[in-house]
Amino acid sequence: ISHLSILDNVLVSLQMTGLSRKEQHERAVQLLDRVGLKEHIHKHPNQLSGGQKQRVAIARALASDPDIIIADEPTGALDSQNTQEILTLMDQIAADGKLVICVTHSQEVADHGTRIVHMADGVIDHDTRLKDPFPVEEHAALPAKHLSFTAMVKMALKHMRYNLKRNLLIIFGASIGIFSVILMLGIGRGVKGYMNHEIYSQIKPTAVQ
Structure with a gap:
């Protein structure tokens, strides 16, 4: 979200959880630190590189602690170095027990996963398991709620100020x-x-x- 800092971008997802404001802020900083952006938390998206923007998107997707992450061409517009960094980050997320589904046209990205489901013309033509899946541990999900009216007003005011x-x-x-x-x-x-x-x-x- 261009008019919000990357910290506020992550907080958007957290504002739809039952965490307190302090807990939301701590989790947002923790997630940005995890993706290597802790020193950039007050920057806006137009001050970041393509790879950094992808990391912000990943942190925001992880904020509400979902069981499944669906990434549509997560490395499509990135150079080789950023591609490897994003793939390593995806591995770490999968190792934490999340199901990570990457939609990609890149064989390199596909080979990085544990399983490849190949589609041609909308039909699955083969399903290959490359290695054993990561173990999954049961955990309590974060309580969810709708974005409050106050939060929406604050976002609108930030947009006007930006x-x-x-x-x-x-x-x-x-x-x-x-x-x-x-x-x-x-x-x-x-x-x-x-x-x-x-x-x-x-x-x-x-x-x-």
Whole structure:
């Protein structure tokens, strides 16, 4: 989310859990530290590289502690170094007991997993197990809830503040436009009234000359 810092990006998911505000902040910092971005928590997405943005997305996906992570082309726009770093991170997530499903056209990424389900023209043509899956441990899921109205208002205000200069220009331009319309309508009515007065004063039979 471009107008939020990467810390706030992760907190968006955590605001839909039953954790306290302090616990949300601690978990967000912990997750960003895990993906190697702790020193960048106050930066915005436009200040990050493509690989760093992918890490923020992974941290946000992990925030609410889901059982399944679905990654659609997680390395599609990354160079080889960032690709390896993201794949290593995916391995760590899978080792923690999450089911990680990567959708990819890259054979290199596919070979990094434990199982390949290959599809051609929407049909599964083979299913290959490369190695044993990671063990899964039972754990209590985080309680979930809807994003509160207060949180949505705060996000909207942050968006306004992030684009403050542009919003001020829009407000200023809109004010000029509205004022111009009102001014022209007022002038138009005044001119019309003056012309009507002059015309009627000339053609009125009882008018005193």
